[in-house]
Amino acid sequence: MNALKGQGKSSMSGEQLDLIGYPEPVYSDDIMTILNNDMTVYDVVQEYPIPGQLPGYLRFESLAQANSEVSQVAVRALFDSIAVGVNKNSVAPQKAVEAFEVYKREGLANMTKSSRLSKTIGVVALVFLLGLLGTADYFAIFHLFHGWFPEWSGTARLPFSLLDFPAYAQLPSAFMNDVPPMPTASGAFPMN
DSSP: OGGGTTOSBOOOOSOBOOOSSOSSOOBHHHHHHHHTOSSOHHHHHHHSOOTTOOTTOEEHHHHHHHTTTBOHHHHHHHHHHHOOSSOSSEEOHHHHHHHHHHHHHHOTHHHHHHHHHHHHHHHHHHHHHHHHHHHHHHHHHHHHHHHHOTTOGGGGGTTGGGGOGGGGGGHHHHOOOSOOOOOOTTSOOOOO
16 A cells, blocks of 8 residues: 555545545545546446456456556545455456446545445454454363363463463473373272
8 A cells, every 4th residue: 555655646636635644635636536537337347457357357456557647545445445355456347337327426525434344344454353363262271281181270360370480391291291091881980
């Protein structure tokens, strides 16, 4: 995103859009210049193919090449408003056409809302993923220590005991190196 700063020419005219996460302001006249481009979205896909792209899909790079004279931060902001999900660099052209028509007809407030929704979904997905990974790590560590080192005193203080480095010296004496005996048919454990 920061690499796009200063690329293309911003008109610096019109309303400054209230967008979050961009390295320079985005102006409504720049967005309208992109929306009013003589090329249709389908023409952009055909004229500016990107190697390895999904066939028939609009890529950010294609839209940027078709609007190279406009602020590239504005191109990215417009593209981000229509690209919701995991792949933020390609979108179905029909979706782009529909969104561009709504922005032209109803105004750029819809673009700002879509951009915020896209950013919110991205942040929520990241937080969810990190929470999921953290939970998986916690249970993996918890069961590692309870399964292999059940006698270790640090298991009662997990996860904070992981930072108690001197307590690791006790780990070899708490290692479970024998398979526990199986109970007999009566349910009692055999005595050795």
